[in-house]
Amino acid sequence: MTVGALLVGLGCVFLTTVPVLTAQHFQASNQAERQNLYRFRINKFYETPNLAAGKPGDLIRSQEFDRYDLAEGVLATRILYHSRSANGQDVPASGVVLYPDSKPPAQGWPVIAWAHALEGVARQCAPSLSKNIQHGPFLSMYVKLGYAVVATDYAGLGAEGRNAFADAQSNATDVIYSVVAARAAVGGLDARWVAVGIGQGGAAVVAVDELEEELRDPNYLGSLAISSLEDPQERYRASTPPAFYDLPLFLAFGIKSDYPEFDIKQILTEPGMAFYARVEQSCVEPMIESKRSPGEMLKPDWADNKFVKLYFSRSTLGDRPAQRPLMVISSEIDSMTAIHTTAEAIARMCKQGDRAEFEGMPQSDPGSVFGDSVRDQIAWIQARFAGRQADSNCSQPQK
Numbered sequence: 001m002t003v004g005a006l007l008v009g010l011g012c013v014f015l016t017t018v019p020v021l022t023a024q025h026f027q028a029s030n031q032a033e034r035q036n037l038y039r040f041r042i043n044k045f046y047e048t049p050n051l052a053a054g055k056p057g058d059l060i061r062s063q064e065f066d067r068y069d070l071a072e073g074v075l076a077t078r079i080l081y082h083s084r085s086a087n088g089q090d091v092p093a094s095g096v097v098l099y100p101d102s103k104p105p106a107q108g109w110p111v112i113a114w115a116h117a118l119e120g121v122a123r124q125c126a127p128s129l130s131k132n133i134q135h136g137p138f139l140s141m142y143v144k145l146g147y148a149v150v151a152t153d154y155a156g157l158g159a160e161g162r163n164a165f166a167d168a169q170s171n172a173t174d175v176i177y178s179v180v181a182a183r184a185a186v187g188g189l190d191a192r193w194v195a196v197g198i199g200q201g202g203a204a205v206v207a208v209d210e211l212e213e214e215l216r217d218p219n220y221l222g223s224l225a226i227s228s229l230e231d232p233q234e235r236y237r238a239s240t241p242p243a244f245y246d247l248p249l250f251l252a253f254g255i256k257s258d259y260p261e262f263d264i265k266q267i268l269t270e271p272g273m274a275f276y277a278r279v280e281q282s283c284v285e286p287m288i289e290s291k292r293s294p295g296e297m298l299k300p301d302w303a304d305n306k307f308v309k310l311y312f313s314r315s316t317l318g319d320r321p322a323q324r325p326l327m328v329i330s331s332e333i334d335s336m337t338a339i340h341t342t343a344e345a346i347a348r349m350c351k352q353g354d355r356a357e358f359e360g361m362p363q364s365d366p367g368s369v370f371g372d373s374v375r376d377q378i379a380w381i382q383a384r385f386a387g388r389q390a391d392s393n394c395s396q397p398q399k
Contacts, residue, residue: 040067040129045078046158048092054082056173057180060092069132071140073101078128081181083155083174086164086258086314093174094158096128097182097189098139099148104188109148110385111182111189113175113208114139116151117199117227120283121165121253126158127151135198138370145378148189152178156257165254166200168315172207176215194384195223196377198370202227202328203315206345209322209354221384222324224377226370228338229317229328229345248272248297249279255311262307272297318348325355325390327380329373332360350394357391 045063054060060080068076076098083093099109116134119125127134128151139149152174156163164170175195183189197205202225209223249272252264268276275297302308326349330342342358349356359376361369383390 038131039124040131042123042129042158045080046094046123046160048080048160051090051092053090056082056084057177058082059181059184062185065096067131068096068136070098070136071144074140074143075099075101076133077186079178079181079185080159081177083177085155085161086167086170091155091161092159093152093155093178094126094128095150095152095174095178095181096133097148097150097186098133098143099186099188100143100146105146108188108190109146111179111193112142112147112149112381113179113193113195113205114149114151115171115175115195115197115201115204115208116154117201118166120279121156121163121250122280122283123156123158123160125283126153128153128158141374147381148182148186150178150182150193162257163254164257165250166203166315167254167258167311168200168203168207168317169211170258170314171201171204172211175204175208176211176217191219192221192385193219194221194381196226196381197223198226199366200227201225202330203229203317206317206322206326206328207315209324209326210317210320212323213321216323220324222326222390223322224327224329224380226329226373226377227366228330229342230338231312231316231341231344249276251308251311252276253279255307258311258314259307266305267299267302267308269297269299318345318352318354321352322349322354322356325357325384325392327357327359327390329359329361329369329376331364331366331369332362346394350392355390355392355394357393 045061048060051060058081060082062080063078065076065078070076076096078094078096080092080094083091085091116127119134133139133151139151142149153159154163154171154174155161179193183191195205195208197203205223205225206229208220212220248268252268252272253276255262256264264276265273328342328346330338332339346356346358359373361373363369363372380390
């Protein structure tokens, strides 16, 4: 099936399935209730009460699953596998593998490792527990074009444990090892793979490329980020309201996941502490219900905390060499903070010799950027599997 034919069938769906990741997108508790109507319950598949030690990528269990809202001809298998936390501990991670309901080619279905946008830190926020896997029509499109999609939930979403919220390195680790587990769970997968991410998943796939500089997987071919590359610390300091994934309670939760010795009282105010315990109960930020502003949740000196600095440093992109080509597709008219930090990250990549390509889109809505760049996404992915040299515009001025 051609890209054009799929776009005709799916064109308007992208805009209705891609979340606009702002606080206003998650306004009230009754919306959380509506979300739960479109989610599956956590069952025994996700539980690991007596988890035996395993190597990263080892498959714990898998399960064919036919209850997702996906295009006809798309099969799904849930996976549970071993990953690693920020401090190197063995942790379970869950996800789902999507693949065509047909005979695989001789070399197997080429693999796209998918890194999703973030909705919260509660276990039920896992995409594999969502009836459309968060971006079902888009992922189905990839499968219809002959790819297998391996979509991790990230550790702590779905599987037991804590989620390292917006920690690019931790999320990247989960992406990398999901591919290993997928091959053990589903036959007919090609050894070769690329990583594709949207929203905060964009930072994760850039971090995949940086981690692969050390891991040196010869079958990894490159990463495509369909998002801005925001510096979390700069975003918090910006004068504009922070986006949904930057809200203080999730920030505190993510830092505590990476650094258990961190005391959340060091950065959260009393109002923040009052709502903190509720972050694991819903995919909606509790402070939205309280009508508190982000500024009321954080103490004035929060940014000086050593654990805050360590946490942010783990998601600073472009500080380490990338092994394979990178492509970044994002809005040219996004917030000034997003434009500035994306340009800075790409400039760092170019300075250290990474093969990076930036494509600016004339829209600000994530759904439009997501859908209108489909042809370029597919062309870039096809070129990687065909072994063609990736383009780079590092010699051109960055916006």
